[in-house]
Amino acid sequence: MSIHAEIIEWLGNKSELWREAVNRIIVKNQLTDDDIKDLVDINKSEVLGKIDDSKKVDMEALKSLAESIDGSKDVVINKIYNTKNISALKEGVELTFEQKGLTVVYGDNGTGKSSYTSILKHVCNTRGDAPSLNHNLFIKGSEAKKNTAEVEYFSEGENGVVILDNDKVNDNILKAVDVFDTSSAKHYIDGENEIAFIPQGLSILEELVSAIDKVREHFVAEKETLILKKFSYESIFNDYKTPSAEVIKNISSKTSDRDINSLIISKEEEKEIEKIEKELNELKKIDPKNRIRENESKIRRFTPVRDKLERIDKAFIEKEFQRSADIIKKYQDAKETSKIASKEAFGDLSVKNIGANTWKQLWEAARKFYENSTEESFPNTSDDSFCPLCLQDLQEEAKIRFNSFEEYVKNDAEKKLIEYQKEVEVLKNNFLEIDLNFEDTKPIINELNQLSEGFDVLFTKFIDVKSELKKSCVERIYNYEDFLGIEKVKFISPIKSINEIIDELEKQNQSLKEESVDEQIKEATLKLAELKVKELIKKHQKELLCELKRLEQLSLIEECVKKLNTSRITSFSNNLSKKHISDSLKEKFEAELKGFGFRYLEIVQDTKGIKGKQYNFLKLSGNYDTELPLKEVLSEGEHRCISLATFFSELAISEHKSAIAFDDPVSSLDHKWRRRIAKRIVEESINRQVIVFTHDITFALELDKFAKEESSSFSMRGLTRKPTETGIILENLPWELLDIKKRIKALREDYKWIERKFNDLTEEEYKANAKEFYRKMRITMESMVERLILNESIKRFGTDISTQRLKKVINFSYGDYQIVDSIMSTGSLYFRGHDNSPAMNQVIPTIEDLQEDITKMEEFKKKLDGWS
Numbered sequence: 001m002s003i004h005a006e007i008i009e010w011l012g013n014k015s016e017l018w019r020e021a022v023n024r025i026i027v028k029n030q031l032t033d034d035d036i037k038d039l040v041d042i043n044k045s046e047v048l049g050k051i052d053d054s055k056k057v058d059m060e061a062l063k064s065l066a067e068s069i070d071g072s073k074d075v076v077i078n079k080i081y082n083t084k085n086i087s088a089l090k091e092g093v094e095l096t097f098e099q100k101g102l103t104v105v106y107g108d109n110g111t112g113k114s115s116y117t118s119i120l121k122h123v124c125n126t127r128g129d130a131p132s133l134n135h136n137l138f139i140k141g142s143e144a145k146k147n148t149a150e151v152e153y154f155s156e157g158e159n160g161v162v163i164l165d166n167d168k169v170n171d172n173i174l175k176a177v178d179v180f181d182t183s184s185a186k187h188y189i190d191g192e193n194e195i196a197f198i199p200q201g202l203s204i205l206e207e208l209v210s211a212i213d214k215v216r217e218h219f220v221a222e223k224e225t226l227i228l229k230k231f232s233y234e235s236i237f238n239d240y241k242t243p244s245a246e247v248i249k250n251i252s253s254k255t256s257d258r259d260i261n262s263l264i265i266s267k268e269e270e271k272e273i274e275k276i277e278k279e280l281n282e283l284k285k286i287d288p289k290n291r292i293r294e295n296e297s298k299i300r301r302f303t304p305v306r307d308k309l310e311r312i313d314k315a316f317i318e319k320e321f322q323r324s325a326d327i328i329k330k331y332q333d334a335k336e337t338s339k340i341a342s343k344e345a346f347g348d349l350s351v352k353n354i355g356a357n358t359w360k361q362l363w364e365a366a367r368k369f370y371e372n373s374t375e376e377s378f379p380n381t382s383d384d385s386f387c388p389l390c391l392q393d394l395q396e397e398a399k400i401r402f403n404s405f406e407e408y409v410k411n412d413a414e415k416k417l418i419e420y421q422k423e424v425e426v427l428k429n430n431f432l433e434i435d436l437n438f439e440d441t442k443p444i445i446n447e448l449n450q451l452s453e454g455f456d457v458l459f460t461k462f463i464d465v466k467s468e469l470k471k472s473c474v475e476r477i478y479n480y481e482d483f484l485g486i487e488k489v490k491f492i493s494p495i496k497s498i499n500e501i502i503d504e505l506e507k508q509n510q511s512l513k514e515e516s517v518d519e520q521i522k523e524a525t526l527k528l529a530e531l532k533v534k535e536l537i538k539k540h541q542k543e544l545l546c547e548l549k550r551l552e553q554l555s556l557i558e559e560c561v562k563k564l565n566t567s568r569i570t571s572f573s574n575n576l577s578k579k580h581i582s583d584s585l586k587e588k589f590e591a592e593l594k595g596f597g598f599r600y601l602e603i604v605q606d607t608k609g610i611k612g613k614q615y616n617f618l619k620l621s622g623n624y625d626t627e628l629p630l631k632e633v634l635s636e637g638e639h640r641c642i643s644l645a646t647f648f649s650e651l652a653i654s655e656h657k658s659a660i661a662f663d664d665p666v667s668s669l670d671h672k673w674r675r676r677i678a679k680r681i682v683e684e685s686i687n688r689q690v691i692v693f694t695h696d697i698t699f700a701l702e703l704d705k706f707a708k709e710e711s712s713s714f715s716m717r718g719l720t721r722k723p724t725e726t727g728i729i730l731e732n733l734p735w736e737l738l739d740i741k742k743r744i745k746a747l748r749e750d751y752k753w754i755e756r757k758f759n760d761l762t763e764e765e766y767k768a769n770a771k772e773f774y775r776k777m778r779i780t781m782e783s784m785v786e787r788l789i790l791n792e793s794i795k796r797f798g799t800d801i802s803t804q805r806l807k808k809v810i811n812f813s814y815g816d817y818q819i820v821d822s823i824m825s826t827g828s829l830y831f832r833g834h835d836n837s838p839a840m841n842q843v844i845p846t847i848e849d850l851q852e853d854i855t856k857m858e859e860f861k862k863k864l865d866g867w868s
Helices: 003-013 016-028 033-048 059-070 113-123 182-189 200-228 233-237 243-249 257-261 267-285 288-314 318-346 357-373 396-409 412-432 439-451 455-479 494-511 518-539 541-562 567-580 583-595 636-651 671-685 697-709 740-760 763-789 803-808 814-830 847-867
Strands: 075-084 102-106 148-155 158-165 178-180 601-610 613-620 660-663 690-694 714-722 725-729
Touching: 003 016, 003 059, 003 200, 003 567, 016 033, 016 059, 016 200, 033 200, 033 541, 075 113, 102 671, 102 697, 113 148, 113 158, 113 178, 113 660, 113 690, 113 725, 178 182, 178 636, 182 636, 200 541, 200 567, 233 243, 233 518, 233 541, 243 518, 257 541, 267 518, 288 439, 288 455, 288 494, 318 412, 318 455, 412 455, 439 455, 439 494, 455 494, 518 541, 583 636, 583 671, 636 671, 671 690, 671 697, 690 697, 697 714, 740 763, 740 847, 763 814, 763 847, 814 847
Parallel strands: 102 690, 102 714, 178 660, 660 690
Antiparallel strands: 075 148, 148 158, 601 613, 714 725
């Protein structure tokens, strides 16, 4: 049983999501965003138990589709025709293909090749995505019309037709035909750090896991959106502890609309609210506890202001001034003592600032350097000591000075100076950090002013006086001045007023009598709260009902995500890999790689599945010392060849020899890779129909050459375009793609045309036609030299010399040389690309010259054919 058949049989008892995903993967090759949205809906319907039987996957049809891909019927493509509204393809054109061998469809970019391959990717089998079928932009209203095309095929002695209607087909028989393009190439190797060979059947499971992951990503995004849409009803009902409020606080996906609607306030209840509010106001007026709570609230507001004022006041008391004066006095005394010590130590030196802070830093740096460099203590004044700065020997006088310096540094007076200097800094910071800003307490100051007339005047005076004191103190500390001379300003402190207000409030609370109206207030308050909650529910009814829907959707998403586990897919993929990735398939893959020139790669089979993926990994052989992933080491050409190796080795799995098609398989690759790929494609054309779409003339010529060498049937079609139409079949192929015989025949036709029109042509028109005539003659002669005289032992666009071909190189006489040289020289003289001098441009070949030279070339070709 094939991989496809086993996958479909395995799907028999699986979820509809998996079945639908696999169905679309096989039919469409790769899923679009719209497909993922459909799978999301299927997942939801499945969780809700609402799957429509009529829309379930037809498993028998899916089995039939698998049989089309894996069956034994050979299917070839005859033609693509009846295209309508597909890009700018000209309607009524038939693009035909030979049933055997190789058919090359050549055309420049924009001539319709991609449109034709897009049709094939929709009706045939391919890895990667099938491009969208675009409507004809040149026809107004085409976006509303269908994209249709017909593909005629031949199988088992009969012709048939597959009709493409938008992205749907009437028959899947062409799924036996494989298409390879850039998208397919990337699909073989993209997605992992390693480059891996994943057989096509197993790639379906990889795509299935990828689809499920995208469905999961959709749910994650949907969940995030739903989370952002949350209605914050908690903030509305949090302050209430009533039965209705508790229902709202605990709503979930199981809460119904009826539950919410039953809590909406009635008209009678709305009238009752005002009555209860009046009743409560009356009860609160006679409730002493209410007054007590108000007084306590005031005390709590006033106390922090009083405490802050007291902290400020304490910072400027006489005791603090005395302490500050003592610290400054100690610092000044220590400074004087240090100055005397410094004078004794450095008085005889001519250099200034010795003993200052910068000098001390230098001294300590010297100490650190010395002690890290030697085992001696610093300063070392022994007999062989040296200066740690200049590294010269120390004289006796220097040793004495070094010792006096060290004694100064270690002097107790200097240490005390540093200690008192730090105390002065702390003192300065203490005053700087005194906070006189009461901006945030302005409302409280106003309230105090209402309770004690004139409080704001006292407060303002206090802040002004303390601000001046703070400024004066900081200045004195900066200047190390005496604190005891600061002028004291007498005023009434606002602290006293605040204390009096607080005392009065506390007395009021003590004197308030206890009266028991608590139960009445509690009962009325609860009743009013319940009515208020019901009123709020009515106000927010729409939002609450939307919130229920949101919670239902979130719950549904959670259930859907639970069904998106892919471990069973990975396990099944493991088993399929062990069964179908046989040694013979592996050997086929290795042979394909070697055919493309990969001598340094090993294949390592790994049966461990990663998210539904089964790999035969490639890695560099042991001769390459690198830990980089192989994907980063190989070139673009090597990537493409590995993809093609996978493609060709997959063909060995199928039992049929159906057609294969390529769309620019060597795009952006150099000549080395083009030749290898051309050779392999031609080899495959011996056994099956092969179609190649390309815009690369050199590659087309390589295919022609290898087809001749392998005796494979070869035919070529040319495409061209008009400003608003593409896909037009060329009557004559481009000059570069014609063989020598057809070129000479075309030259003879060109001569006849010039001869007929000679009398009607102006001199300039004749000159232009003559130049083009000789350009073609020159190119033709170059091909004759390369192909007929040198037997392609040396090629203009090749990089090697085929010495074996020299056996057939003919005896070339001087007369033959003269013929070649004559035509080549004339061709060079009149070759359209040359920029000759004006004098030379005046010499125009006559009509007789044209006839003589074409006749000469025809006779020379016959002579060469006779020799060969």
